[in-house]
Amino acid sequence: xxxxxxxxxxxxxxxxxxxxxxxxxxxxxxxxxxxxxxxxxxxxxxxxxxxxxxxxxxxxxxxxxxxxxxxxxxxxxxxxxxxxxxxxxxxxxxxxxxxxxxxxxxxxxxxxxxxxxxxxxxxxxxxxxxxxxxxxxxxxxxxxxxxxxxxxxxxxxxxxxxxxxxxxxxxxxxxxxxxxxxxxxxxxxxxxxxxxxxxxxxxxxxxxxxxxxxxxxxxxxxxxxxxxxxxxxxxxxxxxxxxxxxxxxxxxxxxxxxxxxxxxxxxxxxxxxxxxxxxxxxxxxxxxxxxxxxxxxxxxxxxxxxxxxxxxxxxxxxxxxxxxxxxxxxxxxxxxxxxxxxxxxxxxxxxxxxxxxxxxxxxxxxxxxxxxxxxxxxxxxxxxxxxxxxxxxxxxxxxxxxxxxxxxxxxxxxxxxxxxxxxxxxxx
Amino acid sequence: xxxxxxxxxxxxxxxxxxxxxxxxxxxxxxxxxxxxxxxxxxxxxxxxxxxxxxxxxxxxxxxxxxxxxxxxxxxxxxxxxxxxxxxxxxxxxxxxxxxxxxxxxxxxxxxxxxxxxxxxxxxxxxxxxxxxxxxxxxxxxxxxxxxxxxxxxxxxxxxxxxxxxxxxxxxxxxxxxxxxxxxxxxxxxxxxxxxxxxxxxxxxxxxxxxxxxxxxxxxxxxxxxxxxxxxxxxxxxxxxxxxxxxxxxxxxxxxxxxxxxxxxxxxxxxxxxxxxxxxxxxxxxxxxxxxxxxxxx
Numbered sequence: 001x002x003x004x005x006x007x008x009x010x011x012x013x014x015x016x017x018x019x020x021x022x023x024x025x026x027x028x029x030x031x032x033x034x035x036x037x038x039x040x041x042x043x044x045x046x047x048x049x050x051x052x053x054x055x056x057x058x059x060x061x062x063x064x065x066x067x068x069x070x071x072x073x074x075x076x077x078x079x080x081x082x083x084x085x086x087x088x089x090x091x092x093x094x095x096x097x098x099x100x101x102x103x104x105x106x107x108x109x110x111x112x113x114x115x116x117x118x119x120x121x122x123x124x125x126x127x128x129x130x131x132x133x134x135x136x137x138x139x140x141x142x143x144x145x146x147x148x149x150x151x152x153x154x155x156x157x158x159x160x161x162x163x164x165x166x167x168x169x170x171x172x173x174x175x176x177x178x179x180x181x182x183x184x185x186x187x188x189x190x191x192x193x194x195x196x197x198x199x200x201x202x203x204x205x206x207x208x209x210x211x212x213x214x215x216x217x218x219x220x221x222x223x224x225x226x227x228x229x230x231x232x233x234x235x236x237x238x239x240x241x242x243x244x245x246x247x248x249x250x251x252x253x254x255x256x257x258x259x260x261x262x263x264x265x266x267x268x269x270x271x272x273x274x275x276x277x278x279x280x281x282x283x284x285x286x287x288x289x290x291x292x293x294x295x296x297x298x299x300x301x302x303x304x305x306x307x308x309x310x311x312x313x314x315x316x317x318x319x320x321x322x323x324x325x326x327x328x329x330x331x332x333x334x335x336x337x338x339x340x341x342x343x344x345x346x347x348x349x350x351x352x353x354x355x356x357x358x359x360x361x362x363x364x365x366x367x368x369x370x371x372x373x374x375x376x377x378x379x380x381x382x383x384x385x386x387x388x389x390x391x392x393x394x395x396x397x398x399x400x401x402x403x404x405x406x407x408x409x410x411x412x413x414x415x416x417x418x419x420x421x422x423x424x425x426x427x428x
Numbered sequence: 429x430x431x432x433x434x435x436x437x438x439x440x441x442x443x444x445x446x447x448x449x450x451x452x453x454x455x456x457x458x459x460x461x462x463x464x465x466x467x468x469x470x471x472x473x474x475x476x477x478x479x480x481x482x483x484x485x486x487x488x489x490x491x492x493x494x495x496x497x498x499x500x501x502x503x504x505x506x507x508x509x510x511x512x513x514x515x516x517x518x519x520x521x522x523x524x525x526x527x528x529x530x531x532x533x534x535x536x537x538x539x540x541x542x543x544x545x546x547x548x549x550x551x552x553x554x555x556x557x558x559x560x561x562x563x564x565x566x567x568x569x570x571x572x573x574x575x576x577x578x579x580x581x582x583x584x585x586x587x588x589x590x591x592x593x594x595x596x597x598x599x600x601x602x603x604x605x606x607x608x609x610x611x612x613x614x615x616x617x618x619x620x621x622x623x624x625x626x627x628x629x630x631x632x633x634x635x636x637x638x639x640x641x642x643x644x645x646x647x648x649x650x651x652x653x654x655x656x657x658x659x660x661x662x663x664x665x666x667x668x669x670x671x672x673x674x675x676x677x678x679x680x681x682x683x684x685x686x687x688x689x690x691x692x693x694x695x696x697x698x699x700x701x702x703x704x705x706x707x708x709x710x711x712x713x714x715x716x717x718x719x720x721x722x723x724x725x
Contacts, residue, residue, distance in 0.1 A: 247580035
């Protein structure tokens with residue numbers, strides 16, 4: 001029995017030692033913060049922003065951690081349950097309502113009150129602010145960046161087919177006519193219209209004056225004639241001989257097809273452009289960026305629209321270092337913090353007036369990509385579609401869309417079903 | 429008397445040590461298997477909300493599940509997958525095992541080669557096969573000179589997945605069966621050949637009955653893992669694939685409900701149903717084995 005006790009005591013010591021080591025304070029007396037992001041391409045940019053802060057606050061150390069998008073949300077939710085969230089982390093429009101409404105992330109509405117009570121309104125766009133609001137209208141994040149969707153096209157194929165490059169005057173008719181012309185002369189695909197929402201049909205629906213969700217975000221917009229008209233146009237593009245079908249896209253993404261010179265156009269988010277310039281050096285100079293073509297005869301509006309989304313920085317509501325973290329966040333949302341982010345090329349800063357910092361990053365390449373077009377489109381950007389029940393209806397809508405594409409549902413029935421899914425989806 | 433009590437004490441401490449020795453396994457089982465299972469059972473009767481909140485809703489999940497066409501479709505898909513993989517996979521594994529048991533040159537090398545797919549991560553296996561099956565650029569269509577939509581045709585996609593599944597499992601099953609084959613005493617074959625039995629007769633009258641206990645174990649394991657198939661399909665069939673509903677297995681349905689749509693209560697109900705299904709199938713196999721498995725040496 002005596003041996004037993006000794007053994008147990010030894011075990012206990014080992015367990016305690018491990019436990020202490022796990023939650024012990026760092027020995028250098030500094031405050032160590034963790035910063036969780038999902039995009040490995042932005043790691044250096046985020047590190048630069050952190051370095052700018054720690055240069056002024058040497059008693060703080062911030063470690064940037066990258067988790068892939070697919071694991072990010074599972075991990076963050078588990079961390080929220082066990083109250084071990086990272087000190088600072090990226091928040092996405094898809095998820096912010098859930099985290100804010102359950103009180104998991106800190107209310108940051110009053111963060112800049114000592115400086116300027118209208119700081120948010122003065123320096124960020126309406127869309128940026130809509131992206132950081134909880135259902136109660138308060139701010140739960142610091143706007144980080146903003147983005148638009150643009151048209152990417154292959155110049156060589158346009159030249160070979162004798163078609164002029166897309167510009168501001170382009171309409172859907174020009175898009176289809178150019179696609180046909182390119183296919184007929186070069187045998188390459190035209191505009192690759194794949195079944196995606198943000199990088200696909202959402203843009204067309206809003207250009208036509210339709211909408212995916214009603215203004216109060218409680219009902220779907222698929223019973224609206226303008227929405228249905230745009231959906232019909234977009235889905236039927238795959239029946240053209242110049243557009244690959246959904247089977248093709250399931251195996252080869254439009255981006256892969258474009259950069260292996262199989263197709264001449266696709267919709268791309270501006271956040272991918274920098275890495276595409278870097279990853280496909282042999283393609284530099286062969287492609288460029290244009291604004292989205294507009295709807296020639298919209299049911300409402302001027303026919304122009306692009307989906308504009310934005311991420312934000314957030315922190316847990318019950319963080320241990322909340323005061324220090326708030327100071328960090330305050331810096332991240334400041335003119336300087338946003339400038340460093342823009343200059344690093346990570347993304348277009350949400351801070352109004354700093355768009356040029358991101359545009360200038362592309363000066364490093366011999367071929368000047370016309371990325372200014374992405375910035376120009378903010379004038380008619382539409383906030384990325386979101387409501388509290390989106391995660392419930394999104395997979396169902398996607399499945400139904402595939403049924404329409406594969407002919408298992410008619411367009412009519414399919415759109416009606418999509419409407420029902422959105423209307424009946426209960427918030428989590 | 430004194431002696432007796434000492435012995436009793438010894439027996440007591442010995443028993444205690446016994447418990448301590450098995451404690452790591454028992455604790456592991458309780459923490460990692462039993463507790464999550466009970467929790468899943470509980471979750472299947474709840475409506476889950478984010479961040480671990482939930483409220484009980486009785487049998488609602490099960491009623492929705494049994495009236496849902498997607499769920500029955502997933503059942504059919506899973507059973508179809510089992511029918512495609514289990515009989516053919518085990519037959520091929522047995523053939524490979526018998527061949528690896530004969531005296532051929534480089535036998536050890538062949539054994540290693542056949543076992544290799546088991547060492548490779550399933551995700552990597554799926555990625556490579558996916559490229560080979562690509563309609564436009566894949567090596568398989570190039571060699572065959574045709575244009576089959578291996579991954580996106582709803583009627584073909586399960587066959588494609590089954591081919592990959594059989595390929596990855598064959599080596600492991602063959603090695604298990606090989607160990608069974610090597611336990612068969614040579615004297616049976618000597619006696620049989622003296623009596624003039626052909627190789628084929630020897631296979632059906634000696635090899636098959638003697639290896640049947642191992643065959644039974646392999647069959648149970650293969651059927652269970654086929655009923656639980658998930659990673660392979662998840663890697664081969666992406667969300668944008670029009671054939672998704674034709675390839676959606678029960679575990680894939682569980683994943684999409686629980687982690688994509690965030691409906692963990694409903695997902696748990698699917699899991700409980702799968703456990704029941706596996707239980708029933710396995711019970712049938714144990715009942716059926718009396719007819720064909722031979723335990724006499």
